[in-house]
Amino acid sequence: MRSEYDIIIIGAGVVGCMTARWLSRYALRILLVERSSDVCTGATAANSAVVHAGYHAVPGTLKAEMNIKANPMWDLLSEELQFGFARTGAYIVAVGEEERPKLDMFLDRAQKNGTPAQIISAKEMRRREPGLNSEVSGALFVPAGGICDPWGATIAAAENAVMNGVELRLGTEFKDFLWSGEEARRIVGIRTNQGRFTSRWVINAAGLFADEVMHKAGVRPEFRITPRRGEYFVMDRHQIQVQNVLFPVPTAVSKGILVTPTLHGNTLVGPNAENIEDKTDMDVTPEGMNEIWDGGRKLVPGLDRRHVIAVFAGLRPAGNAPCLNPDVNYHHDFVIDIPEEVKGFVNLGGMESPALTAAPAIAERVIGMLRDAGETMAPKTDWNPIRPARPVFRHLTHEKQAVLVAEDPRYGRVVCRCEYVTEGEIVAEIHAPIPATTYDAIKRRTWLGTGRCLGGFDMPRVVDILARELGKDPLEISKKGHGSEFLFRRTKEAG
Numbered sequence: 001m002r003s004e005y006d007i008i009i010i011g012a013g014v015v016g017c018m019t020a021r022w023l024s025r026y027a028l029r030i031l032l033v034e035r036s037s038d039v040c041t042g043a044t045a046a047n048s049a050v051v052h053a054g055y056h057a058v059p060g061t062l063k064a065e066m067n068i069k070a071n072p073m074w075d076l077l078s079e080e081l082q083f084g085f086a087r088t089g090a091y092i093v094a095v096g097e098e099e100r101p102k103l104d105m106f107l108d109r110a111q112k113n114g115t116p117a118q119i120i121s122a123k124e125m126r127r128r129e130p131g132l133n134s135e136v137s138g139a140l141f142v143p144a145g146g147i148c149d150p151w152g153a154t155i156a157a158a159e160n161a162v163m164n165g166v167e168l169r170l171g172t173e174f175k176d177f178l179w180s181g182e183e184a185r186r187i188v189g190i191r192t193n194q195g196r197f198t199s200r201w202v203i204n205a206a207g208l209f210a211d212e213v214m215h216k217a218g219v220r221p222e223f224r225i226t227p228r229r230g231e232y233f234v235m236d237r238h239q240i241q242v243q244n245v246l247f248p249v250p251t252a253v254s255k256g257i258l259v260t261p262t263l264h265g266n267t268l269v270g271p272n273a274e275n276i277e278d279k280t281d282m283d284v285t286p287e288g289m290n291e292i293w294d295g296g297r298k299l300v301p302g303l304d305r306r307h308v309i310a311v312f313a314g315l316r317p318a319g320n321a322p323c324l325n326p327d328v329n330y331h332h333d334f335v336i337d338i339p340e341e342v343k344g345f346v347n348l349g350g351m352e353s354p355a356l357t358a359a360p361a362i363a364e365r366v367i368g369m370l371r372d373a374g375e376t377m378a379p380k381t382d383w384n385p386i387r388p389a390r391p392v393f394r395h396l397t398h399e400k401q402a403v404l405v406a407e408d409p410r411y412g413r414v415v416c417r418c419e420y421v422t423e424g425e426i427v428a429e430i431h432a433p434i435p436a437t438t439y440d441a442i443k444r445r446t447w448l449g450t451g452r453c454l455g456g457f458d459m460p461r462v463v464d465i466l467a468r469e470l471g472k473d474p475l476e477i478s479k480k481g482h483g484s485e486f487l488f489r490r491t492k493e494a495g
Ligand SMILES: Cc1cc2nc3c(=O)[nH]c(=O)nc-3n(C[C@H](O)[C@H](O)[C@H](O)COP(=O)(O)OP(=O)(O)OC[C@H]3O[C@@H](n4cnc5c(N)ncnc54)[C@H](O)[C@@H]3O)c2cc1C
Pocket: 010, 011, 012, 013, 014, 015, 016, 033, 034, 035, 036, 039, 040, 041, 042, 043, 044, 045, 046, 047, 048, 049, 050, 051, 052, 172, 173, 174, 175, 205, 206, 207, 208, 209, 228, 229, 230, 231, 271, 314, 315, 316, 317, 351, 352, 353, 354, 355, 356, 357, 358
């Protein structure tokens, strides 16, 4: 690996990985650094997985603009990168007559943002989703809404970037900037725990930590990111609870507690919204669990808590940047700019919802900004937009499964019984363009360990397979990197 680049990107969440993938079209030396042991471990790892249509975002904000631009990009993106996405449509459901007028406000927002939407009657809404609260007074239907696999999308974007020449350094933590000795306030690289890397541009895509990165650049000292926790219930996929993406009427701070199917067939209930101090605190709380349960049951009273199989929390990187449009009084907009006071720095901050949706448009915006700043963006002639997905055994016909097993008997050994994931799939991920080297990395790529037993059956087998394929001692195999090893000593020698 070299140490001199044209562009360094800090952070391999959805924003950093989409930006890397977009930049990989051009003849540039690009480095993507991520402090975790894998891509997609920050805010992108735990969210509602909704590709928003654009009716929530305040018109005139960057959030609205990026959301509306990005939403139609997801069809081609998911085809090229071969990850899960479905354009399901989405609903805001009003419960009780007092909520009904708010649907008109969101219809107006949708129209101003330019996304088609229609109000449907309570009767029609209950026909579409029979389990809804009998006090439903109407709903807003937005056909452009969708659901995606955020892990799949981010990993696929990163893989496609790597296939096209981007270098990815995991376990590499940005510490500070390198400055030019000759020119005032020009960034010429970064210092990390793995050494120094020089570049003409550094892109800040550090999610929850983007404020700390920009302060080190001397930019926007007033900008703060508050971690806003959102907690969820995941329900067993054998007990289908709803057919549609159902949002409540939003609150002042969030889109509210939704009830939605996932692409993997589970039902997701959440999130709430609580501002906290600690950017690493992903714990769920008893109070939060009760809050989301009440919120979910407000829409779908028949939700059955006996079918909850997992709980988790995500942290929104909620920023306090004012909207640049002087006509809009709004203080939580995205930051997407090249600050004037520093040279060589692209600043992406405040990437809370809908940044998962917006990430492809943000990446495209970064290309435009670099071009406007005089960067020569020479397209490569051999850029390949396709990231071939690896076989997912449970999705194949019996005939195709038989062919795969005949070619490689490891596809005939089921390791995760709940989600039906085979040894062949695990091995393929360990040897993929971005090798999966931990249990959670395998989980994000194969969906193993997400079913009813939450990995109880598969974990020892996965530790064994990882150790064998990576040529490591099982004691070295971890859940998510150093410090989370599963085993701490041998109790007996193998016979
Ligand atoms: C509860 C919840 C629900 C949401 N629902 C939706 C939704 O339905 N639809 C939607 O569009 N959006 C949604 N979002 C928002 C979306 O998940 C985030 O906006 C998006 O994932 C942010 O991506 P990111 O790449 O900016 O940040 P991250 O995914 O956090 O990536 C930043 C990366 O930078 C790395 N990093 C940080 N500091 C350093 C450093 N010093 N050195 C090296 N690496 C560093 C981190 O480890 C991390 O991997 C939701 C968010 C939450 C929390």
